[in-house]
Amino acid sequence: MKTTRAIARQLFGAKYESIRKSLLAACILFFALYAAGWELEIAPSILYLTTFCFSADVMRQLLTGRRCGERMEGFFVLPFENRSLVYSYAAALGAHTLLTKTLLLWAAFFSAAAWSFLEIVTAFLCGCAACGVTAVSYLMCRKRKLVLPLCWGAGILIVILFVPSSAAVLAAALASLAAAAVCLYFASAWDFYSFAAAAKKTIHRKGRTGNVFLYLARYLTANKSYLVNTAGLWGIAVFLPLLFGGFQGLDLLPFGFAILCLNTPLCTLLSGDPDLEQALRVLPGQPGRFCRQYSLFLFAVNGFAAAVYLCSWQLIRGEIGLWDVGIAALFALLGAVFSVLLEWKFPIRDWKTESDLWRHPRKYLVPLFLLLLAAFLGIWR
Amino acid sequence: MKEEKLLSIDKLSVWYAADRPVLSDFSIDLEANEVVGLIGLNGAGKTTFIKTAAGLLEGYRLERAVWNGQPFSFRDREFKRNRYIVFAEDSSFPYFTFREYLDYAASSYGVPLPDVSELVRGFHFEAYTDVLLKELSTGSRKKASLIAAFGLRPSLLLLDEPVNGLDFQSTEFLYRLIGGYKEYGTVLFSSHILESICLTSDRVMVLEKGRIGRVFAGREIAAENIREALSAYEND
Structure with a gap:
């Protein structure tokens, strides 16, 4: 918990200000759109697809971002328990993705159409699954294992797009989340840290002009x-x-x-x-x-x-x-x-x-x- | 006839939070063609002063600022074109090589591209002049900044912890450069390393409680005197 809290404070601010701002923005967006009286027919698959793709993209940006890499350095300097750091890191980044980014998307969707409890829960789990799958896929891609992440992502998208059942999507999301948790159990925290820059060959350039x-x-x-x-x-x-x-x-x-x-x-x-x-x-x-x-x-x-x-x-x-x-x-x-x-x-x-x-x-x-x-x-x- | 001072700042106060000024009634005079060392404990305000002089900070007020006999503001173009600043940590222009950065900086200052071959040799920087700055180590990046600073030869050099990150040979070379810069202009450099201050400075200013507490000049500049002054402030 301490590690999760430490990482979360770095992402959300010392007093978790980002969460408050995001909640406020989501409420404003929701009520503004709701009051505008827009009513749309939105297929649940659109909600799930948008949630999944958007959350996955944001999570990918966080994992590949320079600042996150620098953050990891700070944790590696101290003694750490590997599994705890892996789960804390993935959970904190996932929480940041969902609470500060996907939340706004949900506010827009939920204000524009009526949704059942099952559909809302499924959308939430799609977001969680997207974060978990992206974290595991990132680690696999770092080890040049590209086929499995692609198949995994494609499988989820096929279920969302072609299976007309929220229960099926819910099951797929839960299964993906569980699979991601199992994969992270065996992951090394060092795999999240990018050494790539140090390994590159130094190139001498011929330019002289500061263009x-x-x-x-x-x-x-x-x-x-x-x-x-x-x-x-x-x-x-x-x-x-x-x-x-x-x-x-x-x-x-x-x-x-x-x-x-x-x-x-x-x-x-x-x-x-x-x-x-x-x-x-x-x-x-x-x-x-x-x-x-x-x-x-x-x-x-x-x-x-x-x-x-x-x-x-x-x-x-x-x-x-x-x-x-x-x-x-x-x-x-x-x-x-x-x-x-x-x-x-x-x-x-x-x-x-x-x-x-x-x-x-x-x-x-x-x-x-x-x-x-x-x-x-x-x-x- | 009284010689005009290069830079005079009277009663400068700087703050990051309004109720906690870092510098308070800070006054400093710099003559032309001298080397001044600025020493102080951690958090004394050395870097804050340099950042203020760079025009980077907005939370400040002062009674008077004069440059070459004329009132000025830290963001004035004329002042900017006559001073160069080397920060303690600087990762700017990562996608330029050193040579490209030097060309860019020289154009910005409106001066011809300087010949820095001697400086490059002195800092043992030959292997790095055509490598992107982002691929250099911390020490090599510091060398790049220092070579540009001493190559451009502005009237005023402001160096924040210039020794940090340098290897032994480069440090020795830097001391010689600082001492020899009086021919071209004035150097004000901050440091917490007594040796660098004592070996190179004409005057040493001790920064304490947000202002210049003591000034040592000539024979007074000795490690034990400055150490004593710093200890006295620490115990206050």
Whole structure:
């Protein structure tokens, strides 16, 4: 228990402030949506699938995050009981995932539709199972055992999507949770700690110029999850035109540009690297020097996503003109400039995990502004 | 004619929490072309002062700040372009190599790229100049920061615990660099290692209870004198 509490305090804060904030946010979200009177027909499988995939992704981010790795170092320095540390670590990260992230998702779902007690319990257990399965899969992947985690995940998804029974999903979730607990029983706490960085071969580079573009490109390619997120956005750009059906009197094209500016990892470069932020504030002339090039880099990334989206729109719906290209460039530029401005003026501080950083409410400010602009342009056009 | 001071700060108070100032009525004068050591016990406020001078902290007030005879603020562009800071711990620009970082820093300061080959040799840093900074050890990262600092030659160098993490040879080389920097500008460095303070400083300031308690100069700078002053403060 002591170990769990120690890890939990690092994740939630000394007085578990994160839990209180999350509960408050969930209550506000729930009652706001409930009061809005939205009633949707949502299939239980959608709830289970979303819960499972979302929780698994957040848990994966926590396990692979740099800060969690640094936390583990602190525990390894002290004498520890292996099984206790393994279970405590997995439980604390799982609790953080469910209480600070998945809880908001549940608040949205539960306010929008009526659910039975069985379905709510099943959703909760899907979340728990996702955290357990992800923890075990992480350990297996570290040992290059990829087949079993893939089959395990696929098996759960098949049950969720193709078995029309909440009881079956509940049973699958319980069985997965039990299996994860058994696997963790035999796991070593050291397997959670990443030694990979120390083992890499040192590369001597030929560059002599301090080019910010090059710096950002290296930053992007060195962090695989950032690269995946960016590529994912470009992938979404291909399918976005399919989601936008015909709306009378509203041009939906600009909404896609706004959504594609939501590249959180790249737009929180300074918040995510406090040492870099400190150095940029100490060196002279950085608002102009670094921030200008950072904006251009983001403009290039957003612009590429917008270009993919435009091409896809042209193929699916047609009627792309110069005006639309101009709007795409405008949104890409505004998204880049405002993101950098927010990072410079209002960096996110005191975050405990990369997940907290990536899901901070501030990340929605720029897309929200751009969505409003898109709505205005959509109506005006 | 009275020589103008390089930097004068009067009655600086700095706090992280409003009811608990770390520095209180802290005043310091720095002449041009001198080496000043700042020593104090853990938590005395050495790093806090350097971070304030870097413009990183907002919780402060002061009565007067003068740079080269002109009032200034820590975030003024002119002041920034004439000072360089080496922090005790610094993991910035992890995706630059040292050479790329030096080029970037020189452009930021608006100076030509300096020739640091002698500094690189002196710190035995030849094997690391083209390696990403994130792949360097703590000591090597410190060397990279120090080479950039001494290579850029600003009017004022602020060094926070510069000896930390350095090997023996590099430490000796650093002492020589600090002593020789008077030709180019002023060095203010904080340390809790008496040897580094005594070997290199023209003046030593003892930081205690949020302000400069005693100043040693010339022949007064001796380990036993400073140790005695620190012990007296510890027992207060």
